[in-house]
Amino acid sequence: MAQIKNQFSVCNNSHIPALLHYVQKMKATLFSFICLCPFAISAQESPNDSISNKILDEVNIESKRSTKDVARKPLTSLEGFLEGNKSINLVRRGAYAWEPFLNGMSSERSVITIDGMRIYGACTDKMDPVTSYVEISNLSKASIHSGQSSSVGGSSIAGNLDLVRRKGNFGEKNFKSSVFSGLETNNMHKILGTSIAFSSPKFFSDFDLSFRDAGNYRAGGNQEILNSQFTKYNTSAILGYKINAHQELEASVIYDIATDIGYPALPMDVSLARAIIGSLEYSRHHISHHVKLWKTKIYYNHVKHIMDDSHRPDVPIRMDMPGLSSTAGFYSFVQGKSGSHLWKSTLSGHHNNSYAEMTMYPANPNSSPMFMLTWPDVNTNYIDFFIEDYIPLTSKLKSLFSMGIALHNNTIQNELGINSLRIFYPQFQDSKNRLLKRLSGTLLYEPGRWNISLSLEYGERAPSVSEGYGFYLFNSFDKYDYIGNPEMKNEKSANVSGKIAYKSNRFSCKLNSSFFYLSDYIIGIPDSSLVPMTLAADGIRVYTQIQHAQIFNSSIECSYHFHKNWVWTSSLSYRKGVGATIGNLPLIQPFSYSSEIRFATKTFDIEAKFSGAASNKSFNPNFGETSVKPYSLFDISASKHYKWKNQRLNIKIGAENIFDVKYTTFSDWNRIPRPGRNFYVNLIWEI
Numbered sequence: 001m002a003q004i005k006n007q008f009s010v011c012n013n014s015h016i017p018a019l020l021h022y023v024q025k026m027k028a029t030l031f032s033f034i035c036l037c038p039f040a041i042s043a044q045e046s047p048n049d050s051i052s053n054k055i056l057d058e059v060n061i062e063s064k065r066s067t068k069d070v071a072r073k074p075l076t077s078l079e080g081f082l083e084g085n086k087s088i089n090l091v092r093r094g095a096y097a098w099e100p101f102l103n104g105m106s107s108e109r110s111v112i113t114i115d116g117m118r119i120y121g122a123c124t125d126k127m128d129p130v131t132s133y134v135e136i137s138n139l140s141k142a143s144i145h146s147g148q149s150s151s152v153g154g155s156s157i158a159g160n161l162d163l164v165r166r167k168g169n170f171g172e173k174n175f176k177s178s179v180f181s182g183l184e185t186n187n188m189h190k191i192l193g194t195s196i197a198f199s200s201p202k203f204f205s206d207f208d209l210s211f212r213d214a215g216n217y218r219a220g221g222n223q224e225i226l227n228s229q230f231t232k233y234n235t236s237a238i239l240g241y242k243i244n245a246h247q248e249l250e251a252s253v254i255y256d257i258a259t260d261i262g263y264p265a266l267p268m269d270v271s272l273a274r275a276i277i278g279s280l281e282y283s284r285h286h287i288s289h290h291v292k293l294w295k296t297k298i299y300y301n302h303v304k305h306i307m308d309d310s311h312r313p314d315v316p317i318r319m320d321m322p323g324l325s326s327t328a329g330f331y332s333f334v335q336g337k338s339g340s341h342l343w344k345s346t347l348s349g350h351h352n353n354s355y356a357e358m359t360m361y362p363a364n365p366n367s368s369p370m371f372m373l374t375w376p377d378v379n380t381n382y383i384d385f386f387i388e389d390y391i392p393l394t395s396k397l398k399s400l401f402s403m404g405i406a407l408h409n410n411t412i413q414n415e416l417g418i419n420s421l422r423i424f425y426p427q428f429q430d431s432k433n434r435l436l437k438r439l440s441g442t443l444l445y446e447p448g449r450w451n452i453s454l455s456l457e458y459g460e461r462a463p464s465v466s467e468g469y470g471f472y473l474f475n476s477f478d479k480y481d482y483i484g485n486p487e488m489k490n491e492k493s494a495n496v497s498g499k500i501a502y503k504s505n506r507f508s509c510k511l512n513s514s515f516f517y518l519s520d521y522i523i524g525i526p527d528s529s530l531v532p533m534t535l536a537a538d539g540i541r542v543y544t545q546i547q548h549a550q551i552f553n554s555s556i557e558c559s560y561h562f563h564k565n566w567v568w569t570s571s572l573s574y575r576k577g578v579g580a581t582i583g584n585l586p587l588i589q590p591f592s593y594s595s596e597i598r599f600a601t602k603t604f605d606i607e608a609k610f611s612g613a614a615s616n617k618s619f620n621p622n623f624g625e626t627s628v629k630p631y632s633l634f635d636i637s638a639s640k641h642y643k644w645k646n647q648r649l650n651i652k653i654g655a656e657n658i659f660d661v662k663y664t665t666f667s668d669w670n671r672i673p674r675p676g677r678n679f680y681v682n683l684i685w686e687i
């Protein structure tokens with residue numbers, strides 16, 4: 001049952017205990033339904049998988065609950081956790097806030113939500129992806145939907161990533177708390193936090209507080225990477241109130257603040273990155289014979305981002321670059337059953353305002369500072385309707401269809417911003433409407449131990465605020481200033497994805513592949529007639545659409561229990577991306593591999609891991625990319641649990657990059673090397 005609950009919530013982003021009632025009724029059918037969700041199948045835990053790190057108890061991102069999770073640190077960063085998923089790459093600009101690439105595509109091409117809430121970062125340089133505002137200690141799971149399948153979050157190309165926070169249930173009176181602490185030697189990263197949870201028949205509350213502080217890290221060979229420090233505080237609270245047997249209210253808040261964050265791969269650091277995220281949710285179940293659940297949420301969030309170059313000794317010109325983003329939104333979700341059909345439908349909408357400016361202070365005090373609006377006070381209004389229908393055709397064959405339609409509007413508020421962009425686009429209108437459509441069909445065939453699925457999908461997206469309206473945004477990787485283009489069409493994608501999985505008692509294996517054909521692909525193309533603003537820039541790129549681009553993703557992952565305490569797991573993954581007229585797409589993962597062996601008993605486990613990547617032969621020098629050497633890394637970790645009365649202590653120790661290899665990967669911005677040897681200890685004490 002617990003398994004079903006977990007998998008169910010992977011599919012529909014909901015976490016409603018009452019729904020379990022419903023689930024119980026049609027367990028068998030629903031189980032299959034759940035399995036149509038591309039990443040749910042592999043969420044089953046192996047018998048030996050006694051991950052007792054409560055902090056990540058419910059996390060079931062793809063197959064990572066198998067052996068992989070154990071190798072991960074319970075108190076790793078959220079990005080460090082996501083990195084274990086085969087469909088995600090993380091682009092690193094420093095030790096903090098990495099940008100998630102889903103299916104080999106940049107974050108503009110996916111929708112990332114926190115508990116279904118839309119949040120827009122406030123940084124023109126992508127230093128603050130949405131994932132940077134959640135802590136691993138308050139994460140329940142990361143639900144990943146590739147392509148258009150279950151794309152409740154909204155129109156996208158690459159897919160949806162929803163970060164679902166941990167929260168309690170109504171039930172018997174219970175009080176639980178934990179204290180956690182960690183240390184990493186490489187950058188003296190200190191982690192400290194506490195979680196407190198209370199539940200009762202009519203009320204529950206979850207409160208979480210954490211603190212992280214890290215100095216500069218050291219690459220292999222003891223090379224200090226300057227400006228790679230950070231400090232972060234995160235508070236999260238969720239309160240639930242049961243109005244009656246079928247109605248519930250829930251309020252939630254996140255306050256996340258990071259200060260003194262270094263970005264060694266960028267010319268500037270961040271003195272403040274702050275997000276306040278709040279929501280109120282009403283849910284009602286068992287409404288009628290056909291309608292099982294109705295859930296409505298309203299939310300608001302505000303993000304403030306202050307870039308800072310005062311710690312950099314060598315800047316040619318001092319700059320102030322603040323960015324602000326506020327989003328107010330709602331979603332209303334209905335789920336039910338008609339005959340053999342299981343359906344769900346969502347109406348959602350949000351309003352965002354994004355504003356960023358830049359003031360440059362010339363070294364000569366007699367010259368006056370130069371001011372620019374880099375995001376010219378852009379409003380985004382978005383309303384979306386989505387439906388999904390699951391139909392079991394036979395006992396072994398199932399289908400899932402979904403479609404969505406959205407209205408998207410961008411309006412520029414600021415007169416100076418409008419006039420600035422009219423230098424390049426004299427005819428452009430300060431308001432633009434778009435219609436965004438998406439469609440998905442999946443067939444799933446499950447004969448015995450096999451599980452085979454095939455999906456055909458179509459999706460569209462609007463240009464992001466930077467792509468549409470960005471004004472002289474400096475990209476320190478390719479050394480170009482970028483200018484947005486408000487007159488671009490929607491980017492479109494037709495994609496096909498398939499999976500073959502096999503599972504026996506001891507052996508399991510799965511192969512995932514997808515192919516995206518994108519038309520009107522948005523990318524910056526140099527315009528030699530324009531002069532850059534940034535002193536270090538080589539030229540200007542204007543966001544333009546090329547006729548088409550193609551991205552192929554594939555991964556294979558197998559595990560074998562060759563003894564009751566021993567399991568071996570290995571994986572391979574590969575991507576390839578090309579665009580018409582430009583050749584290889586930038587930041588595409590080369591052939592990568594990992595292999596690990598683990599010994600586990602009920603209270604103890606030890607694991608050794610070998611991982612690495614081949615050189616990136618398909619890089620594109622026109623986008624600042626250089627070749628990356630192949631590398632291999634060795635990690636080892638062990639954990640032990642102690643239990644007495646109601647208390648429990650979990651100790652995890654480990655060593656990463658044991659041979660202190662100096663390496664850089666395809667996703668390291670400006671090829672800043674990654675950390676060298678690191679020893680860590682994580683302690684979780686549950687009371």
Ligand SMILES: [Cu+2]
Nearest residue numbers: 123125127307
């Ligand atoms: Cu920034």
